[in-house]
Amino acid sequence: MSARQPRPAARLLLLDPLDRLLMFRFAADDRPPFWATAGGGCDPGESYEAAARRELLEETGFDLDPGPQIARREVTFVTLEGVPVFADERYFLIRTATTEIATHGHTELERRVMAGWRWFTTAELADWPEKIFPEDIVDMLNGLAVCAS
Known part of the structure; x- marks a missing residue:
């Protein structure tokens, strides 16, 4: 495997009026389906904000x-494009009045x-049958005391 590329990324903890978290389901050919928060890599020269x-x-x-x-994580993984990365993920808490x-605006990928x-409610996230990323999302949300079960 080649050296890991740095990947600064902004991740979004987007909560609706019922304190449910928006998650996207990814289905790629090279791995089982999984769910992840909204967000993605920073463009060159772009701030996390x-x-x-x-x-x-x-x-x-x-x-x-x-x-x-509101939070930061450093993780390694292989992107959907097959690139091994060292991700510096910064998390932002955003509330919306609508679901x-x-x-x-989605990219081709x-x-x-x-x-x-x-x-998702935190209870659903804690017991979901498919992989959820970040894996400690329930602890992260509970630590913020922002979500209802």
Whole structure:
């Protein structure tokens, strides 16, 4: 395997009025389906905050202020494009008044691998049969004391 590439990324903890978290389901040919928070890699020279706002708009259609970073994780994985990365993920907590998202801003890759989306309670996340990323999302949300079960 080649050396891991650095991947700065903005991840979004997007909560609806019922404190449910938006997650996207990914279905790729090289791995079992999994769910992940909205968000993605920073463009070259882009701040985490700017990436959070851009990713939110692209993936949901919401043009909202992401506010300050509330969590950080460093993880390694292989991207859907097959690139091994060392990810520096910054998390932003965003609340929305509506659950209707717009996916017209998805990239070609996202249109190909994002097989759906839904709003999850923490209880659903804790007992979901498919893989959830980040794996400690329930602990992360409980630590913030922002989600209802």
